[in-house]
Amino acid sequence: MDGLQHHPWRKILLSDIRDIAIPVDEESAEWEALDAAVATIGTVSHSQINMDDVRHNALILLGKTKDLRVLAHLLRTLQHGKKPQDVxxxxxxxxxxxxxxxxxxxxQARAKSRLLKQILIRFGQAQEAFNLSSTAIExxxxxxxxxxxxxxxxxxxESIExxxxxxxxxxxKEENQAGEVVSSTRREDAVQIARAPAEYLASEAKVPAVAPTPGVAINTASEIEWKRTLLKVAEILCERIPQDPIGFRLRRHAIFASLxxxxxxxxxxxLAPFPADRESDIKAGITHASVGEWIQVENILTSTPFWLEGxxxxxxxxxxxxxxxxxxxxxxxxxxxxxxxxxLRNFRYSDDSAFMSDEMKAWLDGRGSGASTFNAAxxxxxxxxxxxxxxxxAALALLNEKPIDNDLRGHYHQLKCSVQLLAEAGYKTLAVRQAESLWSACKTLTLEQWEPSFFEDLSALQNTK
Structure with missing residues (x-):
């Protein structure tokens, strides 16, 4: 959600103009095009609207006037589709x-009150869809x-109520209403689909026999939509089976992939650091944190991708x-x-504080390797x-038994294995998307990045006396 907090439209809206009270020029080409287009939203002519052009005209006008009529039109283009990120x-x-x-x-005040009522009504109309598919951060x-x-x-x-x-x-926080009481088999299938996009795959934990798994629409239309899908699935998994690593792996895959x-x-x-007082409060509560408080920390990580200490x-x-x-x-x-x-290990924030504390570095450096490494073939x-x-x-549980080694080679081979498993299980679309993601992540790696331990061993041999 960091993208929303720093969305460029906010900068346009909050830009300075000579006179805030100046109304929109109703004879301007931008207003006429905007007003006409918004009037057709939800009608039989809706499919003919170029929503990007409509929003572009609204943003041009908001750089000249802060007339609520302009903003109401822009909000209407976002509210109508009821997508959580747009709402x-x-x-x-x-x-x-x-x-x-x-x-x-x-x-004037009377017209403004009328517009406010319309804006609030449309937010109300979007509420049910928002609750069904929004993430915790949204x-x-x-x-x-x-x-x-x-x-x-x-x-x-008059607007407070x-x-x-x-x-x-x-x-x-709505659960999926469409599926209602699904069978045990369907519930297990839903969990496997939820687990699929992640590498990331399974543990010994079983899905509880109660409470159907919420439905998640798998949206691959864009990288942003795909990331939202992964984060939503991760959120569900972390909340429902916090003892299983899969949701936590999936969340980090979604967060880290684009960094x-x-x-x-x-x-x-x-980059601004995470607020020091909040971090201190969270650290102070580690020893007695509930699962709910832990999930809140996890959700914060979604919107603060460079808060590595988190x-x-x-x-x-x-x-x-x-x-x-x-x-x-x-x-x-x-x-x-x-x-x-x-x-990133040695990077600093804008206040010169470190991305990673010495304690965190020691924790990372203390990880062993060797017998637990992943033998790809x-x-x-x-x-x-x-x-x-x-x-x-059973295959997912087996795949999760051995931790990956320090080399990216072992890490990506395990991910490739999970993609093969998805394809064999019939989740073709997910397999294709994950294969594309792996390809993008791997294709620019150097040999030394791919298997640094090989070069470390060679270096050690060169120094042998």
Whole structure:
């Protein structure tokens, strides 16, 4: 959700103009095109709308005027599809507007009240779909925006009840209503599909016999949608089976896959550190953290991808919960990230504080290797044979038995094995997507990055006297 917090549309909305009170020029080409297009949303002509052009016109106008009519049109384009990420962005924009422009911007009070009522009604119409498919971070951000809106409109008493109703509605965390009581077989299938995109695959934990697994729409239309799908699945897995490493691996795959070296000057970046007081509070609660509090830490990691210390904290909580396999999985994923981006180990935030504490570095460096390494050929063969003889769940459990080694070679071979398993199990679309993801991650690696232990051994031999 870091992308929403720093969304470029917020900068346009909050840009300075000469006179905040100036209304939109109703004779301008941009307004005429925008007003006409928005009038057709939801009608038989809806399919003819180029939504990108509509939004572009709205943003051009918002750089010239803060007239609520313009923003209402932009919000309508986001609210209509009821996609959680669009609804969250709409709430974020509206909260920004209410805090900065509500009292001063056009139009007049009566027209503004009418527009406010329409905006709130449309947020209400999007609530059910939002609750069904939003992530924890989107829900948290949506509720924060509604709190901001209520505070900014505190003097507008006629809207407070509607905002409170929205807050109560968006506070609900709906389970999937479509599937209702599914059979045990269907439930197990749903869990296997949820596990599939992750490498990441399985442990000895069983799915509880109660509570059907929430439905998740697998959306591969774009990298952003695919990442949201993975994060949603990870969220469900972490909440329902926190003793199983799979959800924690999947979350980190989704978070880490798109990370690149941040801009820096000799290791110092422009990234703000995680608030020190919050980090201290979380660390102070490690020894008595509940599973719910642990999941909150995990959710924070989704929106703060460079808060590496947070992963160390999560692993320590896992150990306190006696979930050592999860702690090992978190360490494995961090080591894989640092194999790809080793400079992060010594990078610093904008205040000159370190990405990683000495304690965290010692924890990472203390990881052993050797007998537990992943033998690609043998393990792939044994996993596929297990699948053919005992089924998918047994094969997933077998694949998860051995931790990956320090080399990316072993890590990616295990991921490749999981993709082969998905293909054999019939999850072709997921297998293709994961294969493409692995290809993108591997194709630029050097040999030394691929198997650094080989070069370390050669170096040691060269120094033999």
């Amino acid at each position: 969250t962005l709409a709430l974020l924009l509206f909260a920004d507007y209410c805090e900065h422009f509500w009292h001063s911007a056009a139009p 829900r948290e951000l949506a509720l924060d925006c509604l709190r901001r809106i209520r505070e900014a409109l505190a003097e507008h008493q 509607s905002i409170d109703q929205l807050y109560a509605g968006y506070s609900k 690149t070296e941040p801009l820096n000057r000799e290791g110092k970046t422009d 992963h160390f904290i999560s692993a320590r909580i896992a150990l306190q919960q006696n979930y050592s396999a999860v702690a090992c999985a978190i360490k494995d994923e961090l080591l894989a990230l640092l194999q790809r981006l080793p400079m 043998d393990e792939s063969s044994s996993v596929l044979q297990c699948f053919s003889e005992q089924g998918l769940e």
